[in-house]
Amino acid sequence: MDASPWKKEEDRAQERKIKRAAVLRAAAQVFNEKGFHATSLDDVAARLNIAKPTLYYDALLLCREQRYYVASKDEILFECVRIGLEMMEEAADEVVARGGSGLGQLVAVMRKYAEIVTMDFGRCLIRVGEEPMPPASRKKLRGLKARIDRRFRALIVRCIADGSFAPRDAKIAGFTVAGALSWIARWYRADAALSHSEIADQCIDILIHGLLSRESPKLPSRNVASQRGAGTRARPRSVAVFKRP
């Protein structure tokens, strides 16, 4: 018997997954560049060098109650924003799982957050956000966002409890941190003179030590900045970087 002209179901499922991820990334990029409303699905198809029907019937088919339908632009945006938020939550989970002091963990989460807001889905989350979405999706995303806010707040509460920080309103402090770091998504350009990790370091230095700090901001060496997934180092090196005499 000849080989079947159809691919195996598991291969097709895998292929759909890869295509879907490519569509979402391309969509996030175009949303970030042109804005959500100025973006058409034609733009997304053009970015992927495919025809719009290919985009529709090959990559954007969603299944709900056993009926296939084509994802709307709203649904694509929702997915982009959700992925951005998920990346942040996963990064925070990873940092907390590594352990270490509250301050070390806070700085590590800040670094990750600052990095993610310069990436396609993270930028989409901050630059486009939930504003253009229908009320139900907005509510769902606000819930997810609140989880990130609670992460920052919990780490700040820990720093206050262990005496690293003086007592202060952890909610306001958490929002101040999130705001300063999120803003990077608004002004960061990939072709800028400073790398995203240098920008993150300087921004974090201000939040931790303040503008009045009498020392010039210490920038960690590049290999410290890329301490991703260093599971063996129980104590993130960024603590040392941000602890001054």
Next chain:
Amino acid sequence: MDASPWKKEEDRAQERKIKRAAVLRAAAQVFNEKGFHATSLDDVAARLNIAKPTLYYDALLLCREQRYYVASKDEILFECVRIGLEMMEEAADEVVARGGSGLGQLVAVMRKYAEIVTMDFGRCLIRVGEEPMPPASRKKLRGLKARIDRRFRALIVRCIADGSFAPRDAKIAGFTVAGALSWIARWYRADAALSHSEIADQCIDILIHGLLSRESPKLPSRNVASQRGAGTRARPRSVAVFKRP
């Protein structure tokens, strides 16, 4: 001769101005609550307790090249955002005109900025912003926004020059300040336990002294916080509040 049933042209011009301002404020409020795209001009009319035709032909007529036309939703948003930016520029002008140290001026501009982002037009600027606008308007607004960024940057450069701050990248520092303060517009609720000036003080305290600061943040008394338009005080009192031994 009986009095004319028509008002004098100058009275009518004044009335149009007042109505226009009321429409813009109502629009900013509804945009902030529902989002730009979910808002219809019916919502704005309802907020003002007027019928939509009244809104159209009595308050939203614009004149271009001697022809009257009705302002579009895009144009209304543009105006709201432009007013928000103008308020910020005027506040910064006022602070700089009063004189004083670079640090005192920076803190005073930060306070004003934090206050404006909790008000209708300022919130609209941050929460809705230029995202939904056509490319030409976005470009114009980016130019205006860049002026605010340059204000923060110039004051930080001054603080570095006079030795208040250690040398650092003034652009990144300016964006960090603007980001932390702008974010207030995203989470501030008028009915919150803390007033906007208390929130501003705590946020500014973090930016100036850092989270690591060993002292608990000092909150100025309420009358210090409302030092608006105090033209006779050459030196803003907030300097004293933010100077620590």
